[in-house]
Amino acid sequence: MSENKKFNIKLFRRLLKYVYPYKINFIFLITAAISISVFSIVNQYLLKIAVDKYITPKDYEGLIFIISLMFGVLLFKVSFQFLFVFLANILGQKVVYDIRIKLFRRIISFKMSYYDRSSVGRLVTRSVNDMETIASIFSQGLFMIISDLLLMFSVLVVMLILSIKLSLIIFLILPFILIATRLFQRAMKTAFNQVRNEVANLNSFVQERISGMKEIQIFNRESIEKSNFIKINEKHKNAWLKTVWYNSIFFPVAEISTSITIGLLVWYGGGLVGFSDSSITIGTIFLFIQLSQMLFRPLRQIADKFNTLQMGMVAANRIFNILDTNDFISDTGNLKLKKINGNVIFKNVDFSYEPKNSVFKKFNLTIKSGEKIAIVGSTGSGKTTIINLLLRFYEINGGDILIDGKSIRELSIKFLRSQISLVTQNIFLFADSIYNNIVLYNKNINKANVISAAKEIGVHNFVKKLPGSYNYNVKERGVMLSEGQKQLISFLRAYISDSNILILDEATSSIDTKTEKLIQFAISKIIQNKTSIIIAHRLSTILNSDKIIVLDKGEIKEMGSHDDLMKIKDGHYKKLFELQYQKTELVS
Ligand SMILES: Nc1ncnc2c1ncn2[C@@H]1O[C@H](COP(=O)(O)OP(=O)(O)OP(=O)(O)O)[C@@H](O)[C@H]1O
Ligand SMILES: [Mg+2]
Known part of the structure; x- marks a missing residue:
């Protein structure tokens, strides 16, 4: 939860830099988000007009016209909705595509000591899973939040303009919905964390057993492993069931509060209809019922979307950390000889993989061509290490290694390795x-x-x-x-x-x-x-x-x-x- 408060603007800006090449896509997305809000509200407003101007006075011709109009607006709205989802996902995938290439380029050029320190599984997770999490910032997080906020804001403005009294009813119910949502989300977060842990446990259990299949079979551990698996599977199921339970409670509660709002609007608003000092019509009540739904629905989901956004940011942070790592063998030498004859000299070479754990001290070796x-x-004793140093998989700490009289540091790494x-x-x-x-x-x-x-x-x-x-x-x-x-x-x-x-x-x-x-x-x-x-x-x-x-x-x-x-x-x-x-x- 504290993660949510630590929204890192710098990190976010850095991520947005990857969006920059797709700015047209981005602009279309924002336009689509605004259009969706506008058309959603316009459509509901047309409903109010239909009720007040055509249904109540029984003007059926006009009604057909307004319904056609509503249909037209609806078409626009769904087109923008399509565009929105489509563009958001494409943007996410494009951004991730670019970052992934950058990441792979970096990973492939680190020096050997970097890999000695890093776990392969972790690097793989970074380049696959974390990337998907970043993609979801765009496909499920950021733009959805922008779109929801836009819609909620427009709904509130329209409500206040139409009737302050009816708006107050909404404001009365709002805190209850907010509290219920918050409680639900907290419960869900813990439950989901548990689910994730159990999924990880399942994964590593299955992966390890498959890798060690020979050992399992030779030691006749099949039945033991089976019962171990049943235990883990049971935990996994129970974790999921918890989320099912919370979901089943939350949605009826949300339904009740929505219905109570509608009831209050009809009851209180209905009493105001027809009084000369009130602008409230039956259409207004219809409109408010619709608007209250448009307000509550995104409200219930917005925290989830923030969560997605936050998880994406955590993943992005991890990726950027790798992108910021400069663990390369310095390739400043650019000497390329015509042909290497193969005179190799190790001159007073000092080397250790880890500080204090010296492998070579003032090591000397001369190998003549041929x-x-x-x-x-x-x-x-250091045999493989000699090779590691000659090929510059690792950097020597002192002395020099010469090939045909030239220090290997002067040669371009590509050339050096191509000659051996x-x-x-x-x-x-x-x-x-x-x-x-x-x-x-x-x-x-x-x-x-x-x-x-x-x-x-x-x-x-x-x-x-x-x-x-x-x-x-x-x-x-x-x-x-x-x-x-x-x-x-x-x-x-x-x-x-x-x-x-x-x-x-x-x-x-x-x-x-x-x-x-x-x-x-x-x-x-x-x-x-x-x-x-x-x-x-x-x-x-x-x-x-x-x-x-x-x-x-x-x-x-x-x-x-x-x-x-x-x-x-x-x-x-x-x-x-x-x-x-x-x-x-x-x-x-
Ligand atoms: N990547 C590494 N990180 C830290 N220490 C290492 C690493 N590789 C080797 N060492 C250490 O450096 C020393 C020399 O290792 P090296 O691999 O050169 O031995 P070797 O003579 O090739 O042995 P073998 O005959 O078993 O292949 C050993 O003490 C080893 O523990
Ligand atoms: Mg060896």
Whole structure:
């Protein structure tokens, strides 16, 4: 309730800026609102004339004329009503369309650390649900309130002009209606809050169970989950029933007060008809009855509309907060080299994801053009972080990273990333065909390129066997493919791009021998002629590299060829090798 009092003018103005491009629409809307009020009142006034001038004196010809006139006015009124609803909804959708694009543009360009801090569910809710709430400001809130206020104001003016005495009757009843409405709305607000909570509970319950379906089935939790669901469903139903109950009480109460008003108007007004000092006619009483309805009806609903408006404003505030977030990697560098040779130098690099939790301190690493580097090290030692920094997913805190002698901060981010192919640990594929996942809508690559590349790295036969081969749709996140298959696709994607630096963060999950062979072959192919930085888990990749770097807690402990490193007594690599690779992989 306190929210209603905190109507934020600044926020509202900012929202109205989005209406500005549609000002013609806006002007038509206001015109329609005014016309609806005018025509509504004119129509009722014509009724008064019909009663006084034609029905009472029994002038039927005149009556037909006035009824035709009323019909004409009615047509105008409903046309404007149509226009009003239509334009209000269109305006809402147009505004939301524009804001949504702006929001998405922003969301898609934030730096990685922003996503580390934000919940995916929340961002999705912002870009979908909150947007609809903003749309309802226009389709159900703002203009409806303006239109209602206009109508109520005009009704009051007309009433006072016609008869102060009869107006007083209306004013007598008004407080009762206001109080009843207020009580009803308060009750409804609490009830609706409960409903919303229960809907959220239902949603998250169902969503979580569907995501965890395997766990439910393997642990035989079906019947427990069913009874949990019944409980939540019961609460949801009860919350709704409360609103039904309030509605069923309120409308009869409203009906009674309206009828009492009519009764009083007829009784008191009727007594005044015919007296010479009174201008009140039977028509006036008819008119007042109609006007009182026109006053009470919007009155009952206006608070709801304010609520809609307020909820929209809260949503708009949340959206604007995201739009005001400037969490970007600064892209001030505009250097674009002709071609990157692939000399990479990490110079005294300091980095931490979170303050105080340093991952690298004065980290140094030199990779020469064309070199094939394997990085090994225990989990959490900083292997993936090296890649994150090189690709500027995260910004270094100190030192510099140079490619071909140029600081990566001087290069344009787009250029930098286009020069590096990346195959990550968890491969992400879009819900699209294999072909599109490989070329990513790059028009310089055609089907023939893809097929010959696929043959070169030995994945063509595997793709060919899939239903629809390159047109096979892998669905969301590539669920239609196994982990090994996804890797093969991403190798092809990396192979076909003409970058000179390849980064491969090998997945740890083990894969069947046949796919493993395919993968080993593909890797050996894609690292040819490229500077390769491979976070290696496979013995074969390690053995094929020019240089092995052993990382531990953000520090390079050892560096050299496999044979060199195996010679170090009690060396990190030697231990790691004996522990991880010798037993498992050499056997197979
Ligand atoms: N997004 C993040 N936010 C905060 N800390 C992070 C983030 N990503 C990684 N870290 C931390 O940084 C350190 C290095 O992580 P990194 O991902 O580079 O390890 P890794 O060597 O790739 O490990 P793995 O072999 O398990 O992939 C870890 O201590 C990790 O907890
Ligand atoms: Mg990693």
